[in-house]
Amino acid sequence: MSDVVLELDAVVKRFGDHEVLRGVSLQLHRHEVVCLIGASGSGKSTLLRCSNMLESIEGGSVSLFGQSLMDPRIDPDLVRRHIGMVFQSFNLFPHLSVLDNILLGPVRSLKRKRGDVLDEALALLDRIGLRDRADDFPDRLSGGQQQRVAIVRSLAMRPSLLLLDEVTSALDPSLVGEVLDLLSDLAHQGTTMLIATHEMNFARDVAHKIAYLDQGVLVEMGTPDQIFNAAQHASTRNFLERVR
Amino acid sequence: MTLGFDADTSNETPNLFAPRRSRIFVGRRGVVASTISTLVIIGLIVSVLFVAPGGASFRHVFFDPHNMWVAWVGDPGQGILAIKNGLVVNIWMFLVSEVIVLFFGLTLAWTRMSQSPVLLPFRILATAYTDVFRGIPLILVVFLVGYGLPALEFGFLSNQSNAIYGVIALSLTYSAYVAEVFRAGILALPNGQLLAARSLGLTHASTMRRVILPQAVRTVIPPLLNDFISLQKDTALVSVLGAVEATRAAQIAVSVSFNESGLTVAALFFLVLTIPMTRFTDRLLDKDRARRLVSAT
Numbered sequence: 041m042s043d044v045v046l047e048l049d050a051v052v053k054r055f056g057d058h059e060v061l062r063g064v065s066l067q068l069h070r071h072e073v074v075c076l077i078g079a080s081g082s083g084k085s086t087l088l089r090c091s092n093m094l095e096s097i098e099g100g101s102v103s104l105f106g107q108s109l110m111d112p113r114i115d116p117d118l119v120r121r122h123i124g125m126v127f128q129s130f131n132l133f134p135h136l137s138v139l140d141n142i143l144l145g146p147v148r149s150l151k152r153k154r155g156d157v158l159d160e161a162l163a164l165l166d167r168i169g170l171r172d173r174a175d176d177f178p179d180r181l182s183g184g185q186q187q188r189v190a191i192v193r194s195l196a197m198r199p200s201l202l203l204l205d206e207v208t209s210a211l212d213p214s215l216v217g218e219v220l221d222l223l224s225d226l227a228h229q230g231t232t233m234l235i236a237t238h239e240m241n242f243a244r245d246v247a248h249k250i251a252y253l254d255q256g257v258l259v260e261m262g263t264p265d266q267i268f269n270a271a272q273h274a275s276t277r278n279f280l281e282r283v284r
Numbered sequence: 285m286t287l288g289f290d291a292d293t294s295n296e297t298p299n300l301f302a303p304r305r306s307r308i309f310v311g312r313r314g315v316v317a318s319t320i321s322t323l324v325i326i327g328l329i330v331s332v333l334f335v336a337p338g339g340a341s342f343r344h345v346f347f348d349p350h351n352m353w354v355a356w357v358g359d360p361g362q363g364i365l366a367i368k369n370g371l372v373v374n375i376w377m378f379l380v381s382e383v384i385v386l387f388f389g390l391t392l393a394w395t396r397m398s399q400s401p402v403l404l405p406f407r408i409l410a411t412a413y414t415d416v417f418r419g420i421p422l423i424l425v426v427f428l429v430g431y432g433l434p435a436l437e438f439g440f441l442s443n444q445s446n447a448i449y450g451v452i453a454l455s456l457t458y459s460a461y462v463a464e465v466f467r468a469g470i471l472a473l474p475n476g477q478l479l480a481a482r483s484l485g486l487t488h489a490s491t492m493r494r495v496i497l498p499q500a501v502r503t504v505i506p507p508l509l510n511d512f513i514s515l516q517k518d519t520a521l522v523s524v525l526g527a528v529e530a531t532r533a534a535q536i537a538v539s540v541s542f543n544e545s546g547l548t549v550a551a552l553f554f555l556v557l558t559i560p561m562t563r564f565t566d567r568l569l570d571k572d573r574a575r576r577l578v579s580a581t
Contacts, residue, residue: 094479122486131480135498143486148494190480197484 045068045105045201045232046091052099053256060086062256063100068201071230074261075243076255084236087253088203091234092123093162105200121149124194124202128209130186132178138165138189139174145197155195163217166194168222184215188222197227202226204235240283244268252276349543355537355546362540367549370533374519375557377451379530381519382512384455385423389462390497396467399488417460422453423521429453430525435438447529450522458515469504471494486580487556509565520554 046068053061061083062144068074076084089095090102093109093116100209102109104119132141146157165171168188170181178186187207194202204223208216220242227233227246236244243250244264252271257274271277333339358366395403395410417425430449434442473496481491523532531551537546 092483094482117482117485117487120483123479123483125483127476127480129474131474131476133477133480133499134349134452137500144494145486148490149485149487194483204326 044068044103045070045072046234047103047106048087048091048100049103050100051087051090051097051102053083053090054098055096060256061090061097064253064256064258065100066251066258066261068232068234070232070247073180073227073231073233073235073246075247076236076251076253077238077240077243077279081255082253083256084253085205088125088205088234088236091119091203092125094125099110114232117149121145121197122200124197124199126187126194126204127188128204128206130178130190130210132186132190132193134178136180137175137177141178141189142193142196144157147191149235150197152263159195164196165189170193182215183211184218187211187215187219191219191222191226200232202231202233204233204237206236206238208237208239236262238279238283240268250281254279299506345544346548348543351537351541351543351545352549355534355549358533359509363526364537364540365533366536367533367546367553370528370530370550371528371553371557374516375445375520375556377447377454377519377522378516379457381451381454381458382514384451385458385462385512385515388455389460391464392459392463393466393470394492396463397470397492414460417457418464420457421459422518423524425457426521426524427449429456430522446525446527447522447541449525450519450527450556452531453517453522454515456541458511462508463502465498465507473499474505494525505565505569509552509561513561516557516561517554520550 044163046065046066048064048066050065051060051061052063064083064087066074066087073075078084078086086095090097094103104122107114109119132138133144136144141248142161142164143154144155146152146160147154162171162174164176168185168191170185170189173181175209178189181189191204191207207223208219211219215241220239223233223235223242224246235243235247247264249261250264250267252267252273252275254275259276260267267276268280272282333343334341354364356367357362358369392410392414395406396414398407409533427448429452430446433444433449435441435453471490477495477499478491481495484486486494520531521531523529526532528536530553534546534550538544
């Protein structure tokens with residue numbers, strides 16, 4: 041299959057004695073949205089971080105576009121230029137304006153000219169309705185606005201794949217909607233995404249596949265219909281029962 | 285279910301007024317109270333100079349206007365070197381040292397936090413350096429540099445003035461302190477900043493330069509200023525090498541006039557030197573805050 045973007049094969053990750061991922065395998069195809077669900081501590085975030093080499097792994101392999109990231113000749117910085125990542129706590133750079141937050145990646149890591157990227161950055165801000173806040177500093181924005189800026193900051197790199205780590209978990213309930221709407225838009229436009237989330241309704245609506253993780257094991261993976269209506273495993277059904 | 289105490293069932297209006305005796309501290313009266321207490325405390329301290337049995341001679345020995353003036357402007361006839369000229373030496377010693385310390389301290393911190401395997405020996409060196417120079421008393425470093433380098437008879441390194449050796453000693457010691465200040469500032473940043481920058485494909489060096497350092501520098505300004513004030517005062521230690529800075533000039537004045545007023549003058553002017561430093565930093569911080577607030581609207 042040539043359209044496999046990301047492939048995890050029996051990935052094992054340990055922090056000391058604690059095994060966080062215990063042989064997780066997963067494929068992500070182009071234009072596909074996969075939602076990772078599971079309790080806190082089940083390994084969702086770690087799985088995302090292993091995918092863009094923010095964490096090393098102790099076993100198995102991760103490949104991007106069919107190239108194994110285990111190869112010592114791989115440059116992690118080049119890998120990350122193709123993978124956008126958005127965090128639960130936004131992690132905007134507080135000393136840079138909203139615009140400069142967006143320009144930093146394209147200008148400093150892709151070495152594009154600031155003038156060339158400027159229009160794109162403003163168009164991205166336009167898209168999330170924050171063009172008039174381009175010169176503001178992040179601390180003047182609401183949580184929902186900050187998270188939307190963080191999302192377009194990673195889009196400015198034109199990534200092949202977007203990793204989203206519980207991006208609405210730190211938001212006021214009233215601000216969750218605007219962020220999820222943006223993600224739905226991206227999904228409909230064919231953005232390839234791996235999304236760790238606790239928002240079950242959102243996952244049901246946008247995901248092509250849902251993967252349920254429990255204590256570092258990928259228990260089962262299937263279409264939203266299969267997972268939410270006909271889960272094969274008792275632990276999946278239990279989890280869904282508890283979060284519903 | 286019982287709470288173990290009665291729920292609020294009383295209909296009494298609670299009293300919100302401060303007790304009568306503490307009301308002098310409330311509102312505009314607070315200003316009056318603070319002014320009076322300040323004057324009383326200062327008065328008490330100064331009055332010691334007048335009430336103490338040795339007060340009169342103390343005032344003559346440490347605060348004699350004539351001797352203070354002579355120590356300040358100098359008197360070539362008596363061999364008294366002017367404190368004001370000495371002070372110039374202190375000022376350029378700390379200015380030069382501070383510039384060196386900023387760059388060298390930052391380099392040390394940067395090296396200690398580097399990740400490249402190639403830099404491992406430098407990481408070890410930088411760590412050893414900060415351990416060593418934070419542990420040796422500055423006055424010993426002054427002696428070691430001031431006597432050691434000339435003894436080497438090693439070209440231009442060995443025929444510098446004592447003030448230059450002072451600058452070298454101060455820079456060596458304070459770079460170690462300042463490196464730790466920078467490192468603490470860097471480590472205090474939330475890890476998410478690093479993760480976000482690396483996720484954008486920035487290299488370790490770019491991440492440090494564009495994301496980590498600009499934020500760290502802002503947080504370390506107050507402790508950095510603290511170290512610089514220390515450094516400014518510690519230029520006095522270079523007097524042990526015989527460099528004629530303010531302290532040395534004061535000592536000479538004292539030995540000629542048998543009156544300690546020169547020391548008081550030197551002390552006063554060291555105080556005067558540190559105050560602009562504090563004000564300057566406060567203004568920097570205010571400007572930074574104002575810039576962020578203006579952008580809000």
